[in-house]
Amino acid sequence: MTTLHLRGVSKSFGTVEAVKELTLTVPHQSLTAVLGPSGCGKTTLLRLIAGFLRPDAGEIAFDDRVVAGPSTWVAPQQRRVGYLPQEGALFPHLDVAANIGFGLSRAERTPARIAELLDLVELPHAMASRQPHELSGGQQQRVSLARAMAPRPHLVLLDEPFSALDTGLRETTGRAVVRALRAAGATGLLITHDQNEAMSLSDQVATMRAGRLVQAATPFETYAFPADAEVARFVGGANVVAGTADGGTVTCPLGALATESPVTGEVRAVVRPEQVELTPAQPDSDVAAVATVLEVSYYGHDAAVRLSHGEGELLARVNGTEVPRVGDRVAVRVRGPVHTIPA
Structure with missing residues (x-):
């Protein structure tokens, strides 16, 4: 169980301020959707949390453990962060079981653990021997989530993971992912530009604009009490x-x-x-x-x-x-x- 703390985090690329003095708390065992239009800084924020980028200022902490700050830096592989990219990125030459167990040690990569992870993402055990090309888009994303959850990460980052799916699959896959996160007791951060996705799946919506956090509130509060006119128009x-x-x-x-x-x-x-x-x-x-x-x-x-x-x-x-x-x-x-x- 991990609470994510972002305190005054900033990141620039030359003269472009991608993230500006952003402060946000993601409570443990909850899902926060970071919502905003393309170019608002969502993906940069995710990469900062994962450790793919260093912040120029501010601090990132998992509970009371600082992983990035003025005098602290923890490498990505030591942060115990799971990552689910946009299109799953499964290894095409490995079957489902091998994809799920890729990040596990030989001792951990047991049939029982693979079966447990398939149960977690609501896929039948028989799929363990299938190849990625034999799966639907929604099934591939569930396998990708199982792979991300396999090392029991403190935090799971989801980078617009449903954008390549059609409308029906987006909803059912999104719901399955949320159930899996809840079942595992994981803390999740979902990056999305889809208002319906953010509102229907998350416990908290963090709305960004031009690198800044404009509002962080429950879906109901975001819709009923928008911080400004632009949030009101963007959400619903x-x-x-x-x-x-x-x-x-x-x-x-x-x-x-x-x-x-x-x-x-x-x-x-x-x-x-x-x-x-x-x-x-x-x-x-x-x-x-x-x-x-x-x-x-x-x-x-x-x-x-x-x-x-x-x-x-x-x-x-x-x-x-x-x-x-x-x-x-x-x-x-x-x-x-x-x-x-x-x-």
């Missing part, structure tokens, strides 16, 4: 509307909206697409906003609707059985209280 999509707050109400182009907590002054209201309710516009309607449907993306169970109203564009999520058509005029109402951030 959001309509960020300027308004004036007075106590428990913010007045904006979408009407007088209840706020989740009392606030006063100029703010921006975060209106999630699923909070936007659309009904056919009536000539004598007293709703605050009427909009025109610009685009509909239909997904079966629901639909994303892009609208134009007096102050700009708006995104709504509606039930798949209540989808308006492009060109329709609709009345807009907002359900429930909204989160506000400073203007």
Whole structure:
């Protein structure tokens, strides 16, 4: 059981500051997803933790053991860190058992240990003799995880491990990986740019932007209480509307909206697409906003609707059985209280 501590960690490449004074705690036996767009510093952070790069400043510790700091350096092979890369990187000339046992000593590389690791990643024992090319993409990733878990690492680093899988496999493989980490009592760090993946799999979401940690919170807190407008838009999509707050109400182009907590002054209201309710516009309607449907993306169970109203564009999520058509005029109402951030 290991808690990962990052304290003021920075790393630059020439004039490019890839990671800037980043402080984060990953509790033991938990999974933290580091979320952000390409180029925000996620992979550099992972390589610093693994020991592939040295930080320019700051400190990295596993529990109370410092592995990287101003006067301390522990080599990657001495950190007991497991690593799961994007596409598994199995050895094509070795069977599943040999791939899993590659990092173990001869004494540890027993059939019983291989079977235990196959159980851990929910693969049948019969797969031990198969070659990598005989496996599906999801099975290959599970074998890669078993290999990473074989030496009983303190920490497992997952570098966008599901990006090459199709949507269905991503979800089932992701769930299997999380169950394996929990069963092993391992601490995990998942690097991803996929918001759904980060929100659905992790205990904590660490959102990065331009090398900095913007917010570290549970998935619910990240979605319900984003630190700023960019986090709100990046995680799940959001309509960020300027308004004036007075106590428990913010007045904006979408009407007088209840706020989740009392606030006063100029703010921006975060209106999630699923909070936007659309009904056919009536000539004598007293709703605050009427909009025109610009685009509909239909997904079966629901639909994303892009609208134009007096102050700009708006995104709504509606039930798949209540989808308006492009060109329709609709009345807009907002359900429930909204989160506000400073203007």
